[in-house]
Amino acid sequence: MSASLAPECSERKERYDTCFINWYSEKYLRGHTEPSKECEALFKDYKICLNKALKEKGIYNMIEEARKNSPNNEGQPPGSSCEPSC
Amino acid sequence: MVKFFESTFSYDYQWPAVTLAYFLRYPNPYSTHVVSTDTLDMHIDPISGNLHITRLHLKRGKLPKTVARFIPKIKESYILEKSVVDTRHQTLSTETRNLDWNGVLSVVENQVYTPDPSAKSTSAATHWAPGSVFTSPAATLVKTVVKFESKLGAARRERTEERRGWLGNWTAGMGGVRGTIELVGKSSMKDGIQRSREGMKIVLEQLRERGLVRIVKEQRQGGWERWKKVWRGEGQGVDGGEMI
Secondary structure, three states: OOOOOOHHHHHHHHHHHHHHHHHHHHOHHHOOOOOOHHHHHHHHHHHHHHHHHHHHOOOHHHHHHHHHOOHHHOOOOOOOOOOOOO | OEEEEEEEEEEOOOHHHHHHHHHOOOOOOOOOOEEEEEEEEEEEOOOOOOEEEEEEEEEEOOOOHHHHOOOOOOOEEEEEEEEEEEOOOOEEEEEEEEOOOOOOEEEEEEEEEEEOOOOOEOOHHHOOOOOOOOOOEOOEEEEEEEEEEEOOOHHHHHHOHHHHHHHHHHHHHHHHHHHHHHHHHHHHHHHHHHHHHHHHHHHHHHHHHHOHHHHHHHHHHHHHHHHHHHOOOOOOOOOOOOOO
């Protein structure tokens, strides 16, 4: 598993990554597409830590902005290619 | 100025294993320039069942000398990676691009991983996993398209448009710089694609030989240093990868 950008989030990231990769290989790739409640909870935990670190590093806004715009559909109104969850 | 670079490659592994290796590809002996990887978002589309993952990589490395002359302060770069796994159509689509310094140089890499139709179907012995719903060919095709754009000089040229007459030489000079950056970027991009393939191959071999649980444990404990010992001779001379 790769390291986190924020060392203080490493433990939470590790727990989430392990959960994800097990779910992905054991469930998702075998046709069970329901999300894992356990992984979702771990992700939430990890994300709180990560978002705080991204804000402290001053790169949170840059990332959020970039995520909204895909280089492959430039010219479309922002958010037009977004999934229901974003 | 926009340039494209395209290549196709086939991994001798089934599609599910290749997608797993994709998410597990760092760290590997060829990824010493990748400092960190974080997941920003992960969700499943309730209608299609497709898995959407957004990750952030921090890459560090030497810039090619020619480029460093013009933008010497850049030592690391944030890379945004978006991937979509579609198990029904056995397609993994990925897009990676640099987030910072993209006013100077923008590199967008798109990859599509699909089962290789030219490969034979698998026997039970080499099948991805017992209980798998998939019957994949024994190989996976990956098509890579890199869109490469340098913007240095473009904005300035627009500003000095009306003075083109007596600034013509200077403008041409900036165009030359741009050309150089694109040339260097293209050759290091080729190397970069080659290195990332080698890294993927090592992760795939490890997955096959040692299994998922041990891989994850070893990646966590010792990173790629321990892998190097396992693969003596592999991964030598791959340090100091370039960012582009």
